[in-house]
Structure formats: structure tokens, C-alpha cells
Amino acid sequence: MNILFFLSPKQDLMYVYDDFTLRQTLEKWENNRYASIPVLNRKGEYVGTLTEGDILWGLKKFHGLDLEAAEDVPIRDFAHKRDYKAVTVTTSMDQLIEAAMNQNFVPVVDDRGMFIGIVRRQAIIRYCYDRSRAAAPEQRRKPEKQEKRVPVSAGVQ
Numbered sequence: 383m384n385i386l387f388f389l390s391p392k393q394d395l396m397y398v399y400d401d402f403t404l405r406q407t408l409e410k411w412e413n414n415r416y417a418s419i420p421v422l423n424r425k426g427e428y429v430g431t432l433t434e435g436d437i438l439w440g441l442k443k444f445h446g447l448d449l450e451a452a453e454d455v456p457i458r459d460f461a462h463k464r465d466y467k468a469v470t471v472t473t474s475m476d477q478l479i480e481a482a483m484n485q486n487f488v489p490v491v492d493d494r495g496m497f498i499g500i501v502r503r504q505a506i507i508r509y510c511y512d513r514s515r516a517a518a519p520e521q522r523r524k525p526e527k528q529e530k531r532v533p534v535s536a537g538v539q
Contacts, residue, residue: 383475388501389490397422398457400429405452420489428489428497430465482506
């Protein structure tokens with residue numbers, strides 16, 4: 383299965399650039415309910431994932447930070463607890479599922495390392511669920527082959 387089938391393209395996603403200030407990031411993130419978002423550089427390359435926790439710990443680090451001071455702090459200065467591993471379009475379904483088990487989404491890059499979108503874990507779960515539901519009626523329709531047994535009392539010698 384081609385993972386492009388699951389891709390949410392870049393133009394439909396929220397992401398930030400690593401040179402965005404904290405204020406720009408907060409304003410962009412304000413009306414969305416995402417726990418984590420992709421971070422790109424200005425060339426369009428995926429450079430990491432920013433979480434709500436990263437912002438909270440960054441605020442602690444830059445103690446006393448107010449909204450005006452947030453204009454001077456680039457998001458690249460915030461430590462990331464962990465970055466989501468990006469995959470390419472040639473990644474196998476097994477590798478995609480393995481990555482999605484530990485991440486809310488899986489960033490997808492092209493052969494040049496340019497960010498082209500994400501695969502949401504929900505899309506993978508939906509695909510697996512639909513496949514298992516489609517396979518279930520087939521399993522019920524197939525009669526199980528029963529072995530012919532010779533009774534022990536038949537006295538076969």
C-alpha cells in the first residue's frame with residue numbers, strides 16, 4: 383500500500399518555521415487543538431516537532447517572559463522533548479505503522495528531505511479497522527475443513 387493514500391498534504395496542515403518567534407507560534411497555534419505540530423526551516427525541510435510541553439518548559443526557561451518579550455524568542459531556542467521520526471513516500475506499511483505507534487502523526491518528506499505532509503495515526507487505524515471488518519465476513523463464509531476421523535472402536539489394524 384502506498385503511504386501517499388494516507389497523506390494529509392502540507393497545504394492543509396498547521397506548521398511553524400523554526401525562525402518564528404514564540405509570539406508568532408502562539409498566535410498561529412491559538413485556535414487549533416493540536417498537542418504537537420511540525421517545525422520546518424525556510425527551505426521547507428522538516429526539522430522537528432514542537433509540543434505544548436516544549437512551549438511550557440521553554441516558558442519556564444525564559445522565566446518572567448511576557449507577550450512582548452515573546453517577540454524576541456525564536457522557537458528554535460526551545461528544547462524538544464523528542465522529535466517525531468520522518469519517513470519517505472517509499473516507506474513500507476510496517477515501518478509506517480511502527481512509527482505511528484509512538485507518534486500522533488508521522489511526518490513525510492520527499493527524496494530531497496522536503497516536508498510534504500503528515501500521516502495521522504487516526505488514518506492508519508481507520509485503514510486497519512476497515513480491512514479487518516472487510517475480512518471478517520469472508521472468515522464467517524469459509525466453512526472450516528473438518529478432518530475425517532476414524533473411531534477408535536472401528537478396530538483398524
